[in-house]
Amino acid sequence: MTDNNENNENNEKYEVVVVGGGAAGLSAALVLGRARRRTLVVDAGEPRNAPSAHMQGFLSRDGMSPARFLAAGREEIERYGVELVRDRAVEAVRDADGEFDVTLAGGRTVHARQLVVATGLKDELPAVPGLAERFGRDVLHCPYCHGWEVRDQAFGVLATTPLSVHQALMVTQWSKDVTLFLHRTGEDELNDDDLRRLAAAGVHVVPGEVTGIVVEADRLTGVRLADGTTHTREALFVAPRAVPRTDLLRQLGAELSETPFGAYPVVDERGLTTVRGLWAAGNASGFAEQVINAASRGYRTGAAINGELLFTDLDAAVATGSAARGFAAAGQGACVRSF
Structure with a gap:
């Protein structure tokens, strides 16, 4: 009979722990x-x-809702015995053997020979009233994701x-x-090339601070400036500040590289960081990973880890x-044929 404590300990050991259940992680x-x-x-x-x-631009999945896409992915990994837990990884340490102990917010600690960080990033919108409530609807950030729908x-x-x-x-x-x-942004911050291209x-250029948006009948209808003027608009594009979720990577000492979009881990073409056994995929490894790119990076990382x-x-x-x-044992008693 197996001791219960021993069984529980064994159950917490995995060959791979993937932190992040988005396209890359799944x-x-x-x-x-x-x-x-x-x-x-x-x-x-x-x-x-x-x-x-x-979500758009994912061949064969164009127009599918993100929630439905992820639900399908969770069903698929379950077929192959992959476990999924709804929790947050709050700490990771590397042991003397170069493997990983990951502590979850719920108090559980799991052990992994290899660790994949696919925690993505968080979008921080400018502090303009109304933007957050409309984000993903008619306040948008990516024309490849939303441009066709508001053409x-x-x-x-x-x-x-x-x-x-x-943009x-x-x-x-x-x-x-x-x-x-x-x-x-001051008008003097636009250089001659900017002005000529605009x-x-x-493109019509309007100076002045934006203080809010106008919404009527649950649709964006305008942009309001500090001087009280309102400009009729139907869709507003904005570039959020990308905040990579790199806490685990930092804890484990992975080298990060500063970019105009934040600090991301230095990885090779497979997703391996500068720490052996530690991998990054999806938006945890770069800003511009659309869903289809993130899925591709996750696939490549999974194959490399195997x-x-x-x-x-x-x-x-x-x-x-x-x-x-x-090999020697397998060869005992075997018939050796001469050719």
Whole structure:
């Protein structure tokens, strides 16, 4: 009979723990489950695209709701024995063997030979009243995600970063009625190239701080400035501040690289960080990972981890001589044929 404490301890050991149950994490888990790896997904239930009614640009899944997409992914990984727990990973430490102990908010600690961080990022919107409530509906950030749905409407672009001019120019592919609201950006901060391109694209530039939006009958109808004027608009594009969820990566000493969109881990083409056995996928590894890209990165990471575990175990067997002994035993009594 197995001691209950021993059984519980064994049950907390996994070959791979994936922190994050979005597209990247579920994709990695799917590959690992199909590779017969004991895998746990820890999902805090905070997907970045939760405010959006639909996701776009994912071949064969275009227009599917994010919630339905993730539900389908959870069903798929379950088929292959992958476990999923709704919890938050709050701490991770590396032990003397280079493996990982992950503590969850609920008090549980799980052990992993390999750890995948797929915790994504959080969007922080400018402090303009009304933006958060409309985000993902008619306050938007990505024309590739939402441009088709609001095509040919009156667009506004709220300047929040030096890249807002680029955003205003990009959205002209979906509407020729575009207004760039400089907000707290001074007109003198636009260089000559910016001004020439904005003029060539037909973008109207409006100085002045934006203090709110106008909503009528549950639809955005305008943008209000500090001077009291209101500009009629039907969709407002804004670039949120991206905040990568990198707490676990920092705790474990992974090298991070500063970018205009925040600090992200240095990873190789497979997703391996500078800490052996620690991987990053999806928006935890970069700002521009759309859902389809995140799923692809997760797949690649899952396959790489399976190979890493396989050859680690084979090399250990070779080092101890168990492989050679097994080969010799298997050959005893076998018929040797001469050709």
